[in-house]
Amino acid sequence: MTQMTPPGWHPDPGHSGKGPAQERWWDGGQWTGHVRAAPGAVRRRGLRIGVGVVTGAVVLAAIGGGVYLLGEGDGGRPGTAASSPSGAPELPGAPDGGGKDGGRGGDEGGGQDGDGQERGARPPTEPGFATDVAAGISLPVPKGWKGTSGMVGAGLTTGEHPCPGDTAETCVRGGVFSAPAAAVKLSAENPEEAARKDIAVNAKESYGGKSYGKITSHEVLKSETVTVADGKGYVVRWKVVTEKGDDGYVESLVFPSPTSKDMLVVVRSGFDINEDAPKLSVLDEITGGIKAASGGAGGAGGAA
Template sequence: RGPGAPGGGGESQAPEQQVPQTEDGYATDLASGISLPVPDGWTGKSGIAGAGVTTGEYACPGDTAQECVRGGVFSMPAKALKLDTTTAKATATKDISANATESYGEKIYGGITSHQELKSGPVSVAGEQGYLVRWKVVTKSGDDGYVQSLAFPSPRSKDTLIVVRSGFDINTKAPELSVMDDITKGIKAASGTSGPGTTA
């Protein structure tokens, strides 16, 4: 699957072109100019256009040839997801259903039977004003899940929007929902990247 494939509880999605980790404890998305914190016991993958952190790999319930993860958080430029919205709020709101479908959709989890919005609202990310939408989804087979779409301007280029998709299974082996908040709070501008006219 290309960039923008799911993370969360859904199929594992590594960045297409991986690069060496540029900073200990962080996975860096070079195109977006951000770094995601890698919690203890998680795996981080840096990429040229996208980064990801995952934990708890297992064979997907609907297709055991595919690898699913108990928890995953993935970043990518909004344009990579074909999102043409221009504000963080519109982008997060538009992306959440696609994120839910790709993380917990038909093939792997038998489809989503219902969802409930847990939260939506503005949030500060990497010094920028962003917006997040979080759902709880109920699936037909396999675990239910939490999915979140977060959108905010790139610290490097204010007219470039970034989307960070999160997805966690809901079961005793999956990470606590609070970890999703911790990762959101820990996102920062990548070291060594700088905005126009500033020096890193």
Template sequence: MTPPGWHADPGHSGKGPDQERWWDGAQWTGHVRPSPAAVRRRGIRIGVGVTVGAVVLAAIGGGMYLLREDDGGRPGIAVASPSAPPPAPEGSGAPDGGNGNEGDKDGDDGSQGPGEQLPPTEPGYATDLAAGISLPVPKGWTGKSAAVGAGLTTGEHACPGGADKTCVRGGIFSAPAVALKLTAGTAEEAAKKDIAVNAEESYGGDSYGKITSHEEIRSGAVTVAGQKGYAVRWKVVTEKGDDGYVESLVFPSPASKDMLVVVRSGFDINKAAPKLSVLDEIVKGIKAASGAGAGNGGAA
């Protein structure tokens, strides 16, 4: 008997990227996601940012800012086009902050491709379908779900490097490690490797200037969504504007034991920014996505 979990989609037409479908132990459900191999081929990058005009969860260099449509076609984690959104499963609801499912149509940058659909929405959560996790959306924050990646942002303001871009006071984004081309044997190795990239993409570049120094303020094991992972947190000093805290958290997907998930965070050091305790509460609240429990041998 085939156990519940993500398996190759028996109804896939062969058009578009390979995908998996959720088997609940008795029947195939309407939940589909890109296969790990398809995610790996996409090779997206994530920093702490989202676009305003297209409402696309952006994977951007110079990280904690909000791109507008005329800033150019940078790669990103996109949600579905509003012209033909897939139907949500029965009983699902929009997460806090609204679903806002507008976005890029290029399937190669992490957006919805042929045969894919948005993850089932849960009230108060943003879901990363490929990673098999849902992030809790705090009150006052905006959460976005996607087939590959999920994100939370709060506190829009003019970037210190120029008023042509809008920054956020806090941002948290997730994606499978393979989508980031992050290769490491363990969660600890991956987190230690990713933190420098996260810092540069979140606080380097034109919006904040170069990072002049950093200090590691936390590094250690952590349990997330029932999985044993590892987190590294830095305080970074920037050339322009506010300094910030960045964290790279890596843990096995609760839906696929062979897939590592990366959660990147960035918080300004400013009285208007959320406190680090909010980040800790969000991490504690990360859970397996609804309908994507212990698939393919993941934790029960």
């Protein structure tokens, strides 16, 4: 790591290689003692959306295939560009204290829960919504869906089933996952640029790989501005044709955080094209129901 590397969760340089992979917090100048399970290690225990896997920091499944929270590739790995003494912009979700101990091994100063989150880093919840604390938003949980809040990222999933290309893995018929754009290493000047960049990554992580095979073709269904949580965003939606199993719809939605206008939020979605999958109208309803996170929270994360 160098001084040019932004603060955030990165592969632990002191990890011995034995046991699950882990990430360590880089505060912008040196390694701290805070560690957590790497999403790549956690996701293998989780669900897949289309093909996407939900991340341990959010819901043990992926961000529309890739969130946060999402995804199979490094580009979908959750993280955060939280504050450091060097003056990086502050995002919720950074480990408390951010101690500059330069530690490189073990769990010193940074314990974890069984789900891979830092102890004490419990996200607030709100009935009927899944809250993404870092992004400052809440996603509405449709009836019959599962919603999970996170300090960095939030997710919605429905319709678990064996993945067509790898029945040892579990896929879901529909999933929607959020994260700050910086957390999935999506860099752009504005929502349109970010959404156009992100859609191909989302499609690959949702419906590429061994679970669905490669994507053989895609069709652009939507590419337009949209209002989300009172902010002007941009959405790109593709229909993708897969080599194995069902084809799917993928969508990348990017908009300014309602709590921090300088922060872009990305919401990745993936729906199978199958009679057991949710209709696209549900995705539009979710988009229309996204709102600023409530400060007072209590009790979401389950089916609405």
